[in-house]
Amino acid sequence: MNAARVWLRALAVTAAVASNVLAQLASAMTGDYGPRPQGIGWAIVFVAVAIVYVVCGVVAWRIVRNPVPGWLMVGAALFWSAGAWYPLARGAGGAWPLLAAVTDFWAVLVGVLVLCYPTGRLSSRFDRVVVITLGIAFLLRFLGVLLASSPTAADCGCVPNAYAVMPSADADYWFGVGWRLAGLGLMLTVAARLAVRWFTSSLPARRVSFVMPLALVLWCYGTVQDSVSFTLGWESGWLQFVPPVAIALIPPAFVGGVLYARGLRSRVADLVIVARDKVDRALWESSLARTLHDSSLRVFWWDERAGRYETSDGTPIEDLRGAARPGRTRPGRSTLPIDSADGPIALIEHDVALGQDDRLLDAVSSALLLSVDNDRLRGRLEQTIQELRESRLRIVEEGYLARRRLERDLHDGSQQQLVSLAISLRIATAKAEAAGNTEVTRDLERASAQLADALRELRELARGIHPTVLTDGDLQSALEELAQRAHTPVEVRVDTDGRLPSVVEETIYFCVSECLTNAAKHAEAASCSVTVERSGDTVSVVVTDDGRGGARVEPGGGLEGVRDRVEAVGGRARFASPDGAGTRIELVIPLVAPQQDESGQAEADAAGADAEAAEAEPR
Numbered sequence: 278m279n280a281a282r283v284w285l286r287a288l289a290v291t292a293a294v295a296s297n298v299l300a301q302l303a304s305a306m307t308g309d310y311g312p313r314p315q316g317i318g319w320a321i322v323f324v325a326v327a328i329v330y331v332v333c334g335v336v337a338w339r340i341v342r343n344p345v346p347g348w349l350m351v352g353a354a355l356f357w358s359a360g361a362w363y364p365l366a367r368g369a370g371g372a373w374p375l376l377a378a379v380t381d382f383w384a385v386l387v388g389v390l391v392l393c394y395p396t397g398r399l400s401s402r403f404d405r406v407v408v409i410t411l412g413i414a415f416l417l418r419f420l421g422v423l424l425a426s427s428p429t430a431a432d433c434g435c436v437p438n439a440y441a442v443m444p445s446a447d448a449d450y451w452f453g454v455g456w457r458l459a460g461l462g463l464m465l466t467v468a469a470r471l472a473v474r475w476f477t478s479s480l481p482a483r484r485v486s487f488v489m490p491l492a493l494v495l496w497c498y499g500t501v502q503d504s505v506s507f508t509l510g511w512e513s514g515w516l517q518f519v520p521p522v523a524i525a526l527i528p529p530a531f532v533g534g535v536l537y538a539r540g541l542r543s544r545v546a547d548l549v550i551v552a553r554d555k556v557d558r559a560l561w562e563s564s565l566a567r568t569l570h571d572s573s574l575r576v577f578w579w580d581e582r583a584g585r586y587e588t589s590d591g592t593p594i595e596d597l598r599g600a601a602r603p604g605r606t607r608p609g610r611s612t613l614p615i616d617s618a619d620g621p622i623a624l625i626e627h628d629v630a631l632g633q634d635d636r637l638l639d640a641v642s643s644a645l646l647l648s649v650d651n652d653r654l655r656g657r658l659e660q661t662i663q664e665l666r667e668s669r670l671r672i673v674e675e676g677y678l679a680r681r682r683l684e685r686d687l688h689d690g691s692q693q694q695l696v697s698l699a700i701s702l703r704i705a706t707a708k709a710e711a712a713g714n715t716e717v718t719r720d721l722e723r724a725s726a727q728l729a730d731a732l733r734e735l736r737e738l739a740r741g742i743h744p745t746v747l748t749d750g751d752l753q754s755a756l757e758e759l760a761q762r763a764h765t766p767v768e769v770r771v772d773t774d775g776r777l778p779s780v781v782e783e784t785i786y787f788c789v790s791e792c793l794t795n796a797a798k799h800a801e802a803a804s805c806s807v808t809v810e811r812s813g814d815t816v817s818v819v820v821t822d823d824g825r826g827g828a829r830v831e832p833g834g835g836l837e838g839v840r841d842r843v844e845a846v847g848g849r850a851r852f853a854s855p856d857g858a859g860t861r862i863e864l865v866i867p868l869v870a871p872q873q874d875e876s877g878q879a880e881a882d883a884a885g886a887d888a889e890a891a892e893a894e895p896r
Contacts, residue, residue, distance in 0.1 A: 286338060286347075290331050293354040297327035300361035309364050323361065326525045330354035333528030340535050343397025349390040350528050356383040367435035374438045377449070378422040384460060385415050387527055392467065394531055407467055414459040421452040558589035561648065565641065571628045579621040586624050613638050615645050622649055699728050752782045756807055759790055764797040765822075768806040777816060781866055784846050785809065785818050788839045792820040792862050795835050800824025800860055811868075818864040828854035839864075 301320040334350030341347065360380045366372040388411055392404040399405045427437060427444035438444065558578055566574040577586040577594050586594045613625040623645060706721040747755045753771035760767035776782070789807055796802040802824035809818050830836045830852060839862070840850040848866035 286335075286351075289348075289351050289355070290335060293327060293331050293351050293358075296355055296358040297324050297361070300358045300365070303365055304361055307365065322521050323357075326521045327354040327357050329525045330357070330528050333532045336532050337528075337535070340532070341397055345393065345397040346390060346531060349386045349393075350531075353383040353386040353390070356380075356386065359383075367433060370436045370439035373435050374423050374426060374440050377426065378419040381418075381456065381460070382415065385411055387524065388464070388467070390531060391527065394534065407463060411460070411463055414456060414463070418452050418456040422449060426452070561645070562589050565625070569627065569641075573628065575626040577624040577626070579623060581620065586621075613641065615642050617646060617649070622646065695728060695731060699725060702728060747779075747782055747786060751776060752785060752809065755782070755786050756789055756809070759786070759793060760807070763793045763805070765793075765802050766804045767793060768804070770807070771809045773809060773811040773816060777811070778868060780846055781816065781868060784842050784848075784866065785816070785864070788842055788864060789818065789820060791835045791839050795828065796820075796822040796824055796860070800826070800828065802859070814868050816866050816868060818866070820862045820864075821859060823859045825856070826854045826858050826860055827856045828852065828860045836862075 301324055305317075305320065330350045331354045334347045334354070337350060338344055338347035356379055359376050359382070363373060363376040363380060366376055389399075389408055392407060393399055399408060423438075423440050425441060425443045425445045425448035427441045428435065428446055428449055558576070562574070562576040565576065566572055575588070577588060579585075580587050583593070588594065611627055613627060614621065615623040615625065625641065625645075702721055702725045706718055706725065709717040709721055752773065753769070756769045756771060760769050777785075793805060793807075796805050800822050802822035805820065805822040807818070807820050809816065828836060830840060836852060843850045843864050843866060846866055848864060850865075851863045852860070853863075854860040
């Protein structure tokens with residue numbers, strides 16, 4: 278908001294308040310109230326009405342996007358004071374006719390305010406016709422009073438009208454009667470129309486579209502009372518306070534309705550929380566209907582594959598009678614299309630009353646778009662994570678196959694050649710011994726011993742690359758072999774009811790091997806236990822020791838390697854190692870079958886069929 282607009286509004290507010298306060302002070306000081314009610318009570322009520330309009334006008338400038346309602350309220354407060362200034366200006370022939378002519382202009386502004394609720398715009402043709410008719414009626418009265426009103430000095434105590442071209446002593450009376458009848462007729466028409474709309478509409482229309490029936494009813498009564506008092510000279514007594522009270526209720530009702538709509542917008546934001554995990558279509562529809570107090574609200578979702586809108590349960594709207602269609606609405610209903618850069622998302626069919634608040638509909642659109650975008654991003658993220666898991670699993674499987682191929686190559690290649698060399702050395706040793714060549718015999722025996730050591734190291738290397746016992750035996754025999762090689766007593770219990778996927782067995786083998794090594798090397802344990810149990814689609818491995826505890830997962834450490842191996846196959850690892858109370862390592866691994874191609878499966882089968890020829894050789 279620029280500075281000029283702020284100063285203009287501040288000037289208008291100041292003028293409206295000052296005009297009403299000064300008019301009452303001047304009337305009290307001069308004792309000249311004219312035909313209006315007198316007394317301190319009336320003065321307070323008179324000024325209070327103006328202040329209510331001014332305050333509500335300032336609030337309307339802040340909460341209503343259109344500035345028109347605020348100006349209508351402040352303008353009504355300003356012209357409200359004309360009735361008090363008129364008796365004080367009767368001595369000026371150029372002033373009192375103008376004041377008398379605009380005395381009821383505040384009513385025109387209030388009527389327009391009622392019709393433009395809550396957006397500040399005249400939304401229907403009927404409203405525009407009423408405003409035009411009201412403007413013509415006021416213009417006729419204004420010109421009639423200005424050009425013809427010439428009451429006698431005895432009747433009004435005023436000087437002659439400086440603008441009267443057709444002076445008439447009765448003009449003011451008859452123009453006043455005509456204006457009041459016309460205004461009363463228009464007001465009753467508007468009130469009747471809005472009352473019928475309010476009583477026959479749905480709940481959101483009652484709460485949002487029109488929230489001032491009491492004010493209008495009281496205003497109609499006040500207008501009738503004022504017309505009767507003016508025409509018949511009836512003294513209404515304390516009932517004279519009913520019209521200003523009714524008039525004062527209009528702007529608070531306007532502002533209250535707008536604030537109620539804003540409250541709905543804030544509640545719409547809570548719909549994002551409803552769909553924070555996933556856009557549940559039925560839940561979103563019911564939550565939106567409950568938030569907007571529109572039980573008949575429907576949400577139709579766009580099916581991109583079928584190219585059509587459908588209900589939350591998947592029924593195409595073409596199969597529903599009376600359902601919304603893009604570009605077509607039912608009586609009393611309106612549709613709100615929700616679109617994104619990727620195309621249509623949904624179509625919301627709602628009570629037409631909700632369409633009067635474009636900010637409310639913007640909030641609904643934003644909430645649904647945000648929920649759908651969150652759902653899409655969540656779906657993409659989950660897909661990416663799943664692809665990452667599958668990719669990591671494929672890498673693990675490829676590593677598994679590569680190690681089996683390497684172990685097989687060592688077994689069938691280098692190891693077999695060394696075994697053949699060992700046999701040849703034995704034969705040569707026997708021949709040298711038979712020939713009595715002691716020196717050659719000793720050299721050949723030394724070479725055979727070195728060759729045996731090389732074979733032993735090669736077997737250990739092959740076992741570290743891929744445990745042959747897993748190929749020839751099963752997981753239990755492989756873990757029992759680890760237990761036999763361990764430096765501490767190890768109790769092994771395996772309950773898997775058959776073989777596990779090769780990748781899972783290899784992962785368990787190397788993880789248990791690392792845990793037993795740590796127990797002997799760092800924990801100074803006296804005993805260990807290994808338990809493997811299968812439960813449905815998962816297998817759990819628990820390795821415990823009675824060592825000193827205090828084990829921690831550190832970068833580059835053995836426990837981090839255990840965790841990485843388990844997570845690579847989609848599992849999880851938990852470590853518990855309190856100081857002085859031993860260590861417990863629990864691994865939970867899903868039983869996911871390796872995704873191998875035909876060549877990989879053939880290689881695995883071939884590796885599984887290899888014989889360990891070198892096992893029969895001496896070490």
